[in-house]
Amino acid sequence: MAVKKTGFIVGAVAGAGVAAAALAGVGMRLPSAQAEGQMIKASTVPIFAPPPGAPLSFADIFDRVSPAVVSIDVTSKADPRQMLRIPGLPFDIVPKGPQGRGAPGGEEGEDNPSATSSGSGFFISGDGYLVTNNHVVENASEIKVILKDEREFTARIVGRDEATDLAVLKIEGKGFPYVNFENSAKPRVGDWVISVGNPFGLGGTATAGIISAYGRDIGETFVNYIQIDAAINRGNSGGPTFDVYGRVIGVNTAIFSPSGGSVGIGFAIPSDVADTVTKQLIAGGKVTRGYLGATIQNLTPEIADSIGLTGRKGALVAELVPGGPAEKSGLQPGDVVINVNGVDVGNASELTRQVAASRSGDNLRLTVLRDGKTRSIDVRSGVRPSERELNRGANDNDDDKGSQTPQTPAPAQPSVLGLSLAPLNEAAQRQYSIPGNVRGAVIESLAPGADAAKKGVKRGDVVVRANERLVTGPSDVVAAVEAARRAGRTSVLLFIYRDGRQLGVPVKIEK
Numbered sequence: 001m002a003v004k005k006t007g008f009i010v011g012a013v014a015g016a017g018v019a020a021a022a023l024a025g026v027g028m029r030l031p032s033a034q035a036e037g038q039m040i041k042a043s044t045v046p047i048f049a050p051p052p053g054a055p056l057s058f059a060d061i062f063d064r065v066s067p068a069v070v071s072i073d074v075t076s077k078a079d080p081r082q083m084l085r086i087p088g089l090p091f092d093i094v095p096k097g098p099q100g101r102g103a104p105g106g107e108e109g110e111d112n113p114s115a116t117s118s119g120s121g122f123f124i125s126g127d128g129y130l131v132t133n134n135h136v137v138e139n140a141s142e143i144k145v146i147l148k149d150e151r152e153f154t155a156r157i158v159g160r161d162e163a164t165d166l167a168v169l170k171i172e173g174k175g176f177p178y179v180n181f182e183n184s185a186k187p188r189v190g191d192w193v194i195s196v197g198n199p200f201g202l203g204g205t206a207t208a209g210i211i212s213a214y215g216r217d218i219g220e221t222f223v224n225y226i227q228i229d230a231a232i233n234r235g236n237s238g239g240p241t242f243d244v245y246g247r248v249i250g251v252n253t254a255i256f257s258p259s260g261g262s263v264g265i266g267f268a269i270p271s272d273v274a275d276t277v278t279k280q281l282i283a284g285g286k287v288t289r290g291y292l293g294a295t296i297q298n299l300t301p302e303i304a305d306s307i308g309l310t311g312r313k314g315a316l317v318a319e320l321v322p323g324g325p326a327e328k329s330g331l332q333p334g335d336v337v338i339n340v341n342g343v344d345v346g347n348a349s350e351l352t353r354q355v356a357a358s359r360s361g362d363n364l365r366l367t368v369l370r371d372g373k374t375r376s377i378d379v380r381s382g383v384r385p386s387e388r389e390l391n392r393g394a395n396d397n398d399d400d401k402g403s404q405t406p407q408t409p410a411p412a413q414p415s416v417l418g419l420s421l422a423p424l425n426e427a428a429q430r431q432y433s434i435p436g437n438v439r440g441a442v443i444e445s446l447a448p449g450a451d452a453a454k455k456g457v458k459r460g461d462v463v464v465r466a467n468e469r470l471v472t473g474p475s476d477v478v479a480a481v482e483a484a485r486r487a488g489r490t491s492v493l494l495f496i497y498r499d500g501r502q503l504g505v506p507v508k509i510e511k
Contacts, residue, residue: 058194062206065246067177069239071146071198072119072132072155072169076139120197120239120252121145121169123178124278128153128171131278132238133253134160137167145171148204159281162387163222163289165253166274167238168281179240181271182247187211195230195252195266197239207231209264218254218267221352222289225267226250232266241268250274290358291384292331293324296348297503299336306484306491306506307334307467308372314338315351317368318495319502329379332370333465333495333502339367356384371468416481417492417507418450419443421474424462432460438497440464441474451508457496464502465495485509 121132130145137143143155153171160167187193194208209230216225228241232252241250250268257263280287297303299314314336320327337345340354341364358364358381366377384390421441422428428442429435440462446453463471466480477494484492491506 058206058208061194061242061244061246062196065179065240065242066196066204066206067148068123068179069148069196069198069204070121070123070130071201071203072121072130072136072238073144073146074117074119074137074140075142076115076117077141118198118201118235119237120235122196122238122240122248123176124181125178126174126176128173128176129158129278129282130155130169130171131240131251131274132167132169133251134162134165134167136238137169138162143169145169146203147176159285159287161277161281161287163287164269164273164277165223166251166269166277166281168278179242179246179248181275182243182245182249183272183275186271187243187249189213192244193228193230193241193249194244195228195232195236195239195241197232197236197252199231199233199235201235212265214270216267217349218256221349222356223269223273224349224353225253226270228266228268229264230266231262231264233262236266247271248274288360289356289384290360290362290364290381291324292326292351292355292364292379293321293382294326294331295319295321295502296337296351298347300506302491302506303493303504306489306493307336308487308489309336309369312336312338312369313344313346314369315345315348316504318504325379325382329377331366331368331377331379334370334468334493334504335377336369337366338369338374341365355381415447416474416478417452417494417510418447419452419457419463419477420445420447421463421477423473432462434460434462434497435500438462438464440471440497441477452494452505455505455507457494457505457507458498460498462497463494464497467493481509 117136119132119136121130121136123130137157138160140157143157145153145155147153153173155169155171158168158170189211191211192208193211194206196204196206199205207230209228211226212229213227214224216227218225226241226249228250230241232255234255236252237254239252240248241252243249249271251271251274252266252268254267255262256265256267277287295318296315297318299309299312299316301310303316304310304312317326317331317333317335317337319333320331337351339345340351343354345351345354355364360381360383362381364379364381366379368375368377420443422444424434424438424440424442429438432442434442443457443459443461443463445459446457450457463477465471466477467484469476469480469483471477471480481492489509491508493504493506495502495504
């Protein structure tokens with residue numbers, strides 16, 4: 001569904017550089033009690049001129065763009081304070097209530113609590129399409145949009161994308177002021193930007209600063225965030241950040257803050273990502289991404305050293321989805337992907353984004369390192385399931401296992417890497433709730449101070465692979481460690497199974 005570009009269009013801010021140059025001259029006239037025309041030397045009056053090209057004021061920009069920015073009031077069945085997702089990076093949503101903005105939410109009966117909250121958003125078309133964050137509206141039962149002129153509308157959700165934390169809303173009407181995404185002439189690090197939003201539910205507020213960095217990874221798979229130092233507070237979620245020409249260069253999403261308030265470290269979704277996602281949401285209500293069917297992780301220097309790839313970069317294949325595109329194409333756990341369709345892969349996020357950008361049925365030519373050799377593998381991309389489907393069945397319970405007593409204890413083996421390993425027999429599977437199709441060696445105990453323990457390995461975990469060797473019992477782990485020692489390596493890469501997930505963990509070899 002095409003979006004008709006009608007209504008308010010943001011123009012460029014003219015004259016800022018000229019004004020700055022004029023003020024940088026040898027003097028200026030100021031009104032005074034002295035005779036008209038008397039010159040006061042600039043050296044006697046402090047003139048705070050900005051750097052060349054910087055605006056003397058952001059007032060013109062704000063006047064142009066602020067009508068397109070809205071406040072979003074959400075009634076939900078969940079406490080908005082429970083929406084914070086990243087430790088240390090709280091999403092900025094503001095609880096509200098019947099007493100006014102910032103007050104606690106009310107309740108609708110003991111068994112049916114409700115809460116109100118406030119975020120930000122902005123028009124991207126004159127016929128009522130708005131962009132905001134998914135976490136602002138994901139639990140909404142009712143959404144109210146308040147414009148700068150205090151008109152209020154009820155909005156509906158057109159589509160949401162959990163993976164990028166973006167959502168598109170729609171209100172009925174025409175002729176709304178709107179702004180455009182800037183996808184080409186991006187400002188540089190150090191350039192001025194201005195953010196407009198609804199902090200703490202106060203209504204339209206502007207803050208200014210600079211771009212601090214590009215390509216920040218804060219835990220979201222599909223977004224390389226822009227970091228800005230313009231003050232972003234709770235309630236700014238979903239609001240836009242503009243360049244000095246009034247073009248949207250990012251959607252404010254998260255902050256780093258020990259206190260919950262702005263400390264000058266804010267994160268925005270880049271405009272090119274937001275533009276692509278919102279167009280798909282408007283067209284079909286969802287975002288379709290390519291799918292490899294593999295669990296991947298960064299090839300850290302320690303992992304690279306453990307498998308003899310010191311100095312290399314890429315993405316390590318930790319696990320394959322049974323019957324998925326990668327498994328059907330011959331990709332194996334332990335492979336390191338270094339290139340996709342001619343584009344180098346530096347880490348797991350880059351691989352995920354390149355695969356996600358493909359369409360179902362597209363051919364993905366992967367260049368991988370296996371057993372120290374380079375080979376090409378063609379994978380036909382699938383359709384990525386939703387984030388909820390991918391996470392379904394995952395067990396995040398970190399409580400110690402082994403509270404049940406097995407009927408037949410598995411005999412422990414001599415320690416290797418500070419791990420006491422045992423065969424994965426039926427008794428061990430019952431004791432640690434391990435599915436019957438898992439093969440490997442179960443960890444019965446860890447030595448105090450063992451490197452594996454420091455890296456999160458626990459009793460009840462299963463070693464399913466050690467470097468290139470599949471593990472069917474403790475002896476395979478011992479053999480892999482001895483082979484790595486003979487090859488002069490200082491660590492070995494163990495693939496650990498736990499709660500339906502499998503990841504590679506580099507473990508130092510004891511001297």
